Amino acid sequence: MIFIADPITFITTWLNSVLTGWGIPAIWVQFIMFILGAGLLALGAMIFTIGLIWLERKLGGRVQDRLGPNRVGPWGIFQTIADMLKIFTKELITPVGADKFLYNLAPLLAMAAVLGLWAVIPLSPTVFGTNINVGVLYLIGIGSIGELGIIMAGLSSNNKYALLGGFRAVASLLSYEVPMAITLLIPVMLAGSMGLNDIASAQKVAFIFQAPVAALVFFIAAIAENGRAPFDLMEADSEIVAGFNIEYSGLKFGMYYVADFLHAFTSAMIFATLFLGGWNGPGAEQYPALGFLYLLIKTALVYLLTVTIRFTVPRLRIDQMMAFAWKYLTPLALASLLVTAVVDKAAPAGQGLLRVALLIGANIVLFLIADRLVTLYRKQHEKARKVVSDDRPVPVAIRSTVVEEPEVNS
Amino acid sequence: MLQEWLYLAIFLAISLFIPAAAIGAAALLSPKKPSTLKNSIYECGIETVGPARIQFKAQYYLYAILFLIFDVETVFLFPFAVAYNQLLFFAVIEVILFVFVLAGGLAYAWRRGALEWS
Amino acid sequence: MTTMQLIFLITAAVTIFAGVMMVSVRKLLHAALWLILVFFGVAVIFGLLEASFLVIIQIVLYIGAIAILIVFAIMLTQNAIDDTYQTSRRWLVTAVVAVIALAGILLALFTWPQGQALTSTLAGGQQDIAAIGLALLDPEGYLIPFEIASILLLAALIGGIYVGIEHKGEEK
Incomplete structure (x- = not known):
């Protein structure tokens, strides 16, 4: 298997042969591989989120015609890392x-x-x-x-x-x-x-x-x-x-x-x-x-x-x-x-x-x-539905009475 | 088969462990200065009135029961979906019948107003 | 195989402990949460039997739907909120009846000759589930139960809505 074509399989095959070479029984090799694979995948997904949060905030900023995070590091890419350090403490x-x-x-x-x-x-x-x-x-x-x-x-x-x-x-x-x-x-x-x-x-x-x-x-x-x-x-x-x-x-x-x-x-x-x-x-x-x-x-x-x-x-x-x-x-x-x-x-x-x-x-x-x-x-x-803007007391009329009152008092 | 479940079990254990470890680390790093005022629960700027566990509307129960029925239905249909390529047209008609009976249930819920959030 | 037995024993012990806690704990909501642990233990035991579909049904239906329905139902009833507990001793009779019934069913199952003959292994992988699908939709297999199941579900749905709507009316 060529490394460029399929790096992960290449590494797993190599690791597998190394572990088997150390004389560890096959079932334990598999167990270790499972733990390594699962741990790396889960940890990778979680660390990946750091970039994801920055990306989403930046994109959200652009969609809403803002700059988004732009202070910490170039284009604010270290913003999430700073946030993470803060939230840890x-x-x-x-x-x-x-x-x-x-x-x-x-x-x-x-x-x-x-x-x-x-x-x-x-x-x-x-x-x-x-x-x-x-x-x-x-x-x-x-x-x-x-x-x-x-x-x-x-x-x-x-x-x-x-x-x-x-x-x-x-x-x-x-x-x-x-x-x-x-x-x-x-x-x-x-x-x-x-x-x-x-x-x-x-x-x-x-x-x-x-x-x-x-x-x-x-x-x-x-x-x-x-x-x-x-x-x-x-x-x-x-x-x-x-x-x-x-x-x-x-x-x-x-x-x-x-x-x-x-x-x-x-x-x-x-x-x-x-x-x-x-x-x-x-x-x-x-x-x-x-x-x-x-x-x-x-x-x-x-x-x-x-x-x-x-x-x-x-x-x-x-x-x-x-x-x-x-x-x-x-x-x-x-x-x-x-x-x-x-x-x-x-x-x-x-x-x-x-x-x-x-x-x-x-x-x-x-x-x-x-x-x-x-x-x-x-x-x-359409007709049965209550429309929010329908048949409400008109605010202007109320205000006019309220405004007039102080004048009478004064 | 057992290997796949073993992998899933390990994966779930690890995905519980990682956040637990992170929170554990945070608990070590963070200051610990609890005070009565800080720990008190809030409700519109005043102290909570009465117990926090209040009675709920029947609406939640209605949605839950509708969900349960349709979940059971979907789970029944998954083996059909897997076997679909090996089945004849007759089987599709059986499934249509099955779905129609339950769509009748949805129509009943709709007519009785069980789907309205009140 | 000893590892399997060890896992099975641990799971069974946890499940039984959770079951005992479920019936003996004072707060109804905690009982519901212990019930979830029981469901989870059963799912693990299905997993040890390599019955993938049953594992996932146990999680999707029992933990995902029934447990949540129970929690909703508990929150709906006023009495559950105070930590009341039973004072009558009638539950003892119920418990004895339930144990005897369960023992009877288990005994019948173990002595049923066909029950022993059914343990043939399936091909594994997707064929397991395709086999369930084929059996469910086969007119000579389980087609009638399958269609009856839909009517049963419909009856449950209508009953549940009827009761729920009545309750909703009272509240107003």
């Missing part, structure tokens, strides 16, 4: 009456729920944690551990705001998990496997071309699962009372912060793997290192889109958020699943262009129908 305050064990466990679970996702994402054709046969369901299962962390934070903080924030967050996470799980079925169906590496390698034609509606629903649901704008109601940065994590300080809060940024990037990576072909690209099979580059480019594109959405779209209210998940995304995801299943079975066998064209056509028809239904629904409910 912040006092960790535990509120009175908090449930100590749960209170301290919750940030760990939040972080583990994001880092754990990296165990199944194929970074290149040869480098992936594991291609477990329930990979896609594992993504959902890890997400539920994150929900558990949020519930624990809310319950253990001994604060009504934390509790309310936690429960709202979990209710909205649950709601968006439904359309997300349903759309996850479609790549599994098309690839015939739940292993993420199998799904990536099955995409000679990226699945976004075969199931665009599902990709859209998954993309929106993934943003909501991250708790990012416009779905950031659960812990809105700009509000006075942030959410389930208000009683956390120092690095315990930092864990939620880091997990949030890393989760956004990880979801972009999962989207790229499931719908954009992952590491697939010309020459990726021969040169796995090239596959990693393709994955990074695709991920970066998706990530930039989520960041732009975050800094442009205004926040939804909680009732709008829930209605959107249950009344729009879930029916659309179910319809998309059934349409894909029927069209794909009815289409002639093989991976021909005709099959892809049929799937695209069916998806466009589905989307147009959904759009039409939404328009009809909106027209029907």
Whole structure:
């Protein structure tokens, strides 16, 4: 194996032979390799977040016509490192009456729920944690551990705001998990496997071309699962009372912060793997290192889109958020699943262009129908809906009386 | 198979350990000057009134039960999705029936107003 | 194999301990959290049996959905907030009945000849799950239970919503 083509496999093979050469039994060699691999991947992901936070702040600044961080180092690239040094030396305050064990466990679970996702994402054709046969369901299962962390934070903080924030967050996470799980079925169906590496390698034609509606629903649901704008109601940065994590300080809060940024990037990576072909690209099979580059480019594109959405779209209210998940995304995801299943079975066998064209056509028809239904629904409910700016007492009239009064008195 | 689960177990243990180690390091580095005022919980600038654990609306329970039902449904469909290439068109019709029964449940929830956040 | 047995024994001990704590702890919310540990222990035992799909169902459905539903339900009921505990001794009868029932089921399973014959190994990998899918949708297999399951879920959904909506009405 040539080093340039596939550096990671080269190193692992070499390390394996060295360890075996020392006379360590094969099973222990594997165990050591597992620990090394997992540790490096998790640590790498976490350190990578330092750059990610800088990137997102800089991009956010540019989107909003600001400079973004620009003081520490050239273009402010050391800003996050300075922030990190500061947060390490912040006092960790535990509120009175908090449930100590749960209170301290919750940030760990939040972080583990994001880092754990990296165990199944194929970074290149040869480098992936594991291609477990329930990979896609594992993504959902890890997400539920994150929900558990949020519930624990809310319950253990001994604060009504934390509790309310936690429960709202979990209710909205649950709601968006439904359309997300349903759309996850479609790549599994098309690839015939739940292993993420199998799904990536099955995409000679990226699945976004075969199931665009599902990709859209998954993309929106993934943003909501991250708790990012416009779905950031659960812990809105700009509000006075942030959410389930208000009683956390120092690095315990930092864990939620880091997990949030890393989760956004990880979801972009999962989207790229499931719908954009992952590491697939010309020459990726021969040169796995090239596959990693393709994955990074695709991920970066998706990530930039989520960041732009975050800094442009205004926040939804909680009732709008829930209605959107249950009344729009879930029916659309179910319809998309059934349409894909029927069209794909009815289409002639093989991976021909005709099959892809049929799937695209069916998806466009589905989307147009959904759009039409939404328009009809909106027209029907236009009159019944309470409009915020309607029928309020006119402020000008009130002011005129208030202004006149002092004059009479004086 | 067992190896893959072993890897996942190690990975999860490490991804719990890394943040724990970081927080542990922070606990060593950071000052420790607790005071009654600092540790007290807050609520609109005054002290908390009553217990923090308040009663919740039924709405949360409704969403949770809807989620549970649809989660079970999705999990039932995953084996279908994996076996999809080996199945005949008849199986797709069975699945359509299965999904339609539950879509009826969603329609019922919608009509009864269980999806409204009140 | 001894390592496997060791892991199994530790997991089983933790699971049973969590189960005992669940029924004996005073605060209902803590009981729910101990229940999550029980679910997790069961998931690990499924993992030792190399039943990937069951592990993940245990985590997705039991920890991710049922445990959270239970926590929501606890927060919904007013009584749970004070740390009340049972004063009547009737639970003892229930416990005895439950233990006898469980012992009966286990005995029946162990003595059932077909139960011993079912332990054939599957191919592993994706074929495991594809086999479940094929069996579920096979008219000669488990098609009828599969469709009935959807009706059962529908019944549960309607029942849950009915009860929830009634409760919502009272509150107003």
